[in-house]
Amino acid sequence: MKIWDAETGREIRTLSGHSSAVNSAAYSPDGRRIVSASDDNTVKIWDAGD
Incomplete structure (x- = not known):
């Protein structure tokens, strides 16, 4: 999973x-964690x- 800067397009x-x-995928409300779900x-x- 890649995280991108939406303004610059930079990885x-x-x-x-x-x-x-x-x-x-989603960020937690405080921005400290990311939750991701997969086909696995x-x-x-x-x-x-x-």
Whole structure:
């Protein structure tokens, strides 16, 4: 899963861990975490910090 800067189009970070396509992702309300769901039937919680 790649995180992009919407203003510049620059890739900020790549998160590796799912073994299939990611079909959903969202930031937590405080912006500190990212939750992703994948076709590999897993949900992962990531630290959004660099």
